Amino acid sequence: MAGIKLSVTGKAKASSIVEVVISMVVIVIVFGIAMGIFANVQRLSLSAQKVHAQAILKEELIKTEQEPHISKQTNNVDGFEVSSEVTPYQDHADLYLIALAAFDNNGKKMAELREVVYAK
Amino acid sequence: MLKASALYIVIVVALVIAVLCSSLIVSAYYYRLQYQRKFRYDQLQSNLNSGISILLASDLSAYKNERIFALYNEGEDSVSLKKSSWGIFEVATSKAFVQKDTLRKAFMVANKIDSNRWAALYLIDEDRPLSVSGNTMIRGTAFVPKAGVKEAYVDGKAYQGDKRLVIGSKRNSERQLPGLQEGVLRQIESIRGYKSTDSSFNHRDSLSNSFFNPTMVVNFRKKATTISNIKLSGNIIIVSDTSLTIDQTATLSNVIVYAKSITIKAGFHGKCQLFAQDSIGVQRDCDFGYPSCLGLLRFIADKGVQGRIGIGENTQVNGAVFTYEREKSQLQNLIDLSKNVKISGLVYAQGLVRFKSGDEINGGVFTNRFLYQSAYTTFENYLIGVRIDAAQLSPYYLTGSLFPVAQKKQKVLQWLESN
Numbered sequence: 001m002a003g004i005k006l007s008v009t010g011k012a013k014a015s016s017i018v019e020v021v022i023s024m025v026v027i028v029i030v031f032g033i034a035m036g037i038f039a040n041v042q043r044l045s046l047s048a049q050k051v052h053a054q055a056i057l058k059e060e061l062i063k064t065e066q067e068p069h070i071s072k073q074t075n076n077v078d079g080f081e082v083s084s085e086v087t088p089y090q091d092h093a094d095l096y097l098i099a100l101a102a103f104d105n106n107g108k109k110m111a112e113l114r115e116v117v118y119a120k
Numbered sequence: 121m122l123k124a125s126a127l128y129i130v131i132v133v134a135l136v137i138a139v140l141c142s143s144l145i146v147s148a149y150y151y152r153l154q155y156q157r158k159f160r161y162d163q164l165q166s167n168l169n170s171g172i173s174i175l176l177a178s179d180l181s182a183y184k185n186e187r188i189f190a191l192y193n194e195g196e197d198s199v200s201l202k203k204s205s206w207g208i209f210e211v212a213t214s215k216a217f218v219q220k221d222t223l224r225k226a227f228m229v230a231n232k233i234d235s236n237r238w239a240a241l242y243l244i245d246e247d248r249p250l251s252v253s254g255n256t257m258i259r260g261t262a263f264v265p266k267a268g269v270k271e272a273y274v275d276g277k278a279y280q281g282d283k284r285l286v287i288g289s290k291r292n293s294e295r296q297l298p299g300l301q302e303g304v305l306r307q308i309e310s311i312r313g314y315k316s317t318d319s320s321f322n323h324r325d326s327l328s329n330s331f332f333n334p335t336m337v338v339n340f341r342k343k344a345t346t347i348s349n350i351k352l353s354g355n356i357i358i359v360s361d362t363s364l365t366i367d368q369t370a371t372l373s374n375v376i377v378y379a380k381s382i383t384i385k386a387g388f389h390g391k392c393q394l395f396a397q398d399s400i401g402v403q404r405d406c407d408f409g410y411p412s413c414l415g416l417l418r419f420i421a422d423k424g425v426q427g428r429i430g431i432g433e434n435t436q437v438n439g440a441v442f443t444y445e446r447e448k449s450q451l452q453n454l455i456d457l458s459k460n461v462k463i464s465g466l467v468y469a470q471g472l473v474r475f476k477s478g479d480e481i482n483g484g485v486f487t488n489r490f491l492y493q494s495a496y497t498t499f500e501n502y503l504i505g506v507r508i509d510a511a512q513l514s515p516y517y518l519t520g521s522l523f524p525v526a527q528k529k530q531k532v533l534q535w536l537e538s539n
Contacts, residue, residue: 019126019127020126022127023126023127023129023130024130026127026130026131026134027130027133027134030133030134030137030138031137033141034137034138034140034141037141037144037145038141038144041144041145041148044148044152054162089174092174092177092178094177094529095173095174095177097192113166114166114170114191114192115166115169115170115173116169116170116173116174116191117169117170117173118172118173118174118176118177120529
């Protein structure tokens with residue numbers, strides 16, 4: 001009991017060994033559950049990387065739709081490998097399907113985006 | 121005596137941790153929910169845009185009946201598209217949906233102008249020149265008769281404008297105006313036959329109909345009517361077999377009016393398409409916002425009566441003014457402009473155009489013949505104190521596919537509704 005001054009004659013009631021053991025078990029279980037929940041929430045929640053990848057794809061789409069032409073390419077943008085494929089949509093002369101996907105360093109797909117655009 | 125109570129303290133700590141954990145779970149759950157909602161919204165938005173692109177690239181006939189299909193033949197990419205004619209323009213609706221979530225947009229579609237066919241002036245060749253006098257200005261490409269453009273001295277006034285007479289290139293015009301598109305004319309003609317949903321406004325002071333709903337057709341039949349003190353907007357067509365008067369207290373937004381003759385009272389403000397068989401009379405100080413259209417259509421020749429669009433002093437029209445006759449008559453249709461009328465857009469007259477000094481056309485005029493009426497004489501093919509300036513036309517101006525100056529490419533003219 002740091003910080004509490006006990007008189008020489010004063011008594012501090014100690015917890016029994018059973019009480020202490022139960023307390024320790026309870027605190028370990030509670031902490032265990034808490035850590036499990038925290039890990040799960042962190043794992044399942046959206047990573048900032050995914051949001052970033054989505055934003056990059058949106059930017060790429062805006063650039064590509066300005067002047068779409070049939071192409072297939074892969075670029076490295078802000079640490080992501082962005083693959084972009086422009087194909088004719090349903091054989092229509094003025095319609096193009098832009099398919100974009102962003103991959104991280106491990107080749108895991110972080111985001112993808114598809115849109116049909118009209119050649120202006 | 122001080123109590124140790126380890127278990128008691130542990131339970132309190134465990135409760136605090138439990139509260140923290142549950143708040144963490146709840147916040148993570150809502151964050152995830154919101155993100156999923158946003159992700160779905162982005163996906164729907166992307167599908168909606170794809171639908172809009174498809175509608176802009178497709179003909180009216182392909183989506184006349186609503187079509188529902190999957191964009192990429194996968195789940196969660198369904199769109200519902202529809203396109204229908206709306207006067208000289210078209211209205212399209214695009215809906216994208218995933219389960220219960222739907223995003224939708226209604227928009228008006230029009231065509232880009234073809235710069236090769238667009239002209240500040242197109243006067244058909246009747247083997248006589250175009251004469252200019254007073255403070256007349258013609259800027260832009262001019263299709264004029266082979267006899268050319270000449271200066272003239274009228275009402276004691278000489279020509280005071282630019283010495284080039286036409287500021288822009290001059291080309292030879294044909295003996296007939298480039299034609300209007302028959303398909304669109306037939307669409308406009310068919311408005312008369314639309315099944316009516318009402319025969320009056322039932323004393324309402326405002327009426328609005330979404331473009332996602334079936335068109336509301338108010339047909340007054342043979343009853344001469346004055347539309348006043350009412351606000352009409354959206355997917356509404358007003359039809360009359362006789363004369364129709366629109367008072368300045370009425371507000372029209374994107375509606376179509378089709379009647380035998382239409383009178384617009386002085387001071388009217390609105391944005392609408394007016395089609396008449398015999399005459400349109402617009403009184404002074406009216407303002408037609410973009411996109412508006414005044415059209416006189418004579419599908420059946422009436423040899424005794426001259427079709428006429430009269431536009432009163434200080435009126436502004438943003439859009440198009442045109443006359444059409446299926447069979448050429450002796451008394452040609454007339455577009456009669458009073459003083460200081462300003463038209464931004466296209467004037468297309470299968471007939472005559474009569475100007476008064478101070479009139480301003482920011483766009484182009486296509487006509488068979490010009491008239492100028494002085495106190496004593498009527499001059500033909502004289503432009504006196506008129507300003508026709510193609511350069512003043514907004515670069516964002518779009519026209520209906522009806523006109524010969526329209527490109528095939530379509531763009532969004534205006535957004536009508538969205539959620």
